[in-house]
Amino acid sequence: MKKTVKVVAAIIENDQNEILCALRSPEMLIPNQWEFPGGKVEEGEDLKTALEREIKEELACDIEAQEVFNDHTHEYDTFIIRLIAMRADLIKGQPEASEHSKLIWLPRENLNSLDWAPADLPAVDQLQKEKVEL
Numbered sequence: 008m009k010k011t012v013k014v015v016a017a018i019i020e021n022d023q024n025e026i027l028c029a030l031r032s033p034e035m036l037i038p039n040q041w042e043f044p045g046g047k048v049e050e051g052e053d054l055k056t057a058l059e060r061e062i063k064e065e066l067a068c069d070i071e072a073q074e075v076f077n078d079h080t081h082e083y084d085t086f087i088i089r090l091i092a093m094r095a096d097l098i099k100g101q102p103e104a105s106e107h108s109k110l111i112w113l114p115r116e117n118l119n120s121l122d123w124a125p126a127d128l129p130a131v132d133q134l135q136k137e138k139v140e141l
């Protein structure tokens with residue numbers, strides 16, 4: 008039976024209504040594909056704590072996790088992922104890539120120009136359909 012992993016990922020928006028996108032490095036699982044930064048929820052950990060911890064570890068900045076934006080389960084060849092995308096506000100510092108190959112801020116209408124990890128596509132679609140509040 009395939010293992011299911013529970014992963015939280017951050018939808019972080021800047022003042023120009025751009026969304027933070029992260030490119031997985033060649034060394035990571037699901038290499039060279041774009042994702043929303045985050046990682047696995049540990050046993051007994053709540054979603055908000057997990058996301059704030061992962062972003063601090065990976066991007067060396069502080070966020071405050073907000074509500075769940077999209078919750079989607081996707082079956083890869085070797086495992087099943089439950090990807091929970093949460094909105095998050097940057098509260099201290101600026102994201103800096105350490106494990107990722109690249110970080111970029113993209114307007115939501117351009118999000119589909121990237122090669123996303125398949126599990127992320129529903130969240131990407133939902134973001135593209137969303138109206139920007141100016």
Ligand SMILES: Nc1nc2c([nH]c(=O)n2[C@H]2C[C@H](O)[C@@H](COP(=O)(O)OP(=O)(O)OP(=O)(O)O)O2)c(=O)[nH]1
Nearest residue numbers: 014016036037042043044045046047088124126127
């Ligand atoms: N973080 C994140 N992972 C994603 C996304 N989409 C997607 O399929 N994944 C997959 C890739 C990985 O197999 C898994 C999360 O792994 P990870 O490497 O980011 O998590 P982690 O830091 O907790 O991993 P680890 O070093 O403890 O193994 O979920 C996404 O948008 N964000």
